[in-house]
Amino acid sequence: MIKGYFITIEGGEGAGKTSLITRLANTLQKKGMNVVTTREPGGIPIAEKIRTVILDTEHTMMDARTEALLYAASRRQHLVEKVIPALEEGKIVICDRFVDSSLAYQGYARGLGMDAVWGINEFAIGDMMPMLTIFMDVSPEVGLARISQAADREINRLDLERHSFHERVREGYKLLLSKFPERIELVDAEAEREDVFQAVLAIVERRLKQ
Secondary structure (H helix, E strand, O other): OOOOEEEEEEEOOOOOHHHHHHHHHHHHHHOOOOEEEEEOOOOOHHHHHHHHHHHOOOOOOOOHHHHHHHHHHHHHHHHHHHHHHHHHOOOEEEEEOOHHHHHHHHHHHOOOOHHHHHHHHHHHHOOOOOOEEEEEEOOHHHHHHHHHHOOOOOOOHHHHOOHHHHHHHHHHHHHHHHHOOOOEEEEEOOOOHHHHHHHHHHHHHHHHHO
């Protein structure tokens, strides 16, 4: 039985998800909460190997459906091996990306169709959806500029996509926001870093109290 709370952080490239998740987890832990952080694709050995295949800059010929299927396979293993056990133990799980990424990137930006990509992922995740999703909204101009200036971030295959692709990703996320307003909350990721963090923390604490 699920006793924990499942939070996912979404957004385009350069939204600042990774650093925010680390700080958010540390803050919640200091408040006495049991928190697990993880990421997609990845989080466990099998899924990390799939991540390497998906994001390899040499794999530019990868078919969009192949990409979607690899993400779903990684997601399934990650769920059953790490996320669900943590939730069953009553922990708060904060995940860097989940199914909304597939819907925005492969479903909308790649043009496979959100319904088609949802079908693949419904098989993979069953009824396991986040209780809260935070969409960190950033324009491709700002996000990609951040990536180019980050010395410690490795460039992956998705970073090499055209600007128009990243625009469609953002459009896809906004469409999901309009479809699932009860689950997804938007945060302006172009604001000052401290303001972004405080906005996210306020949302998470309000939802946890509910």
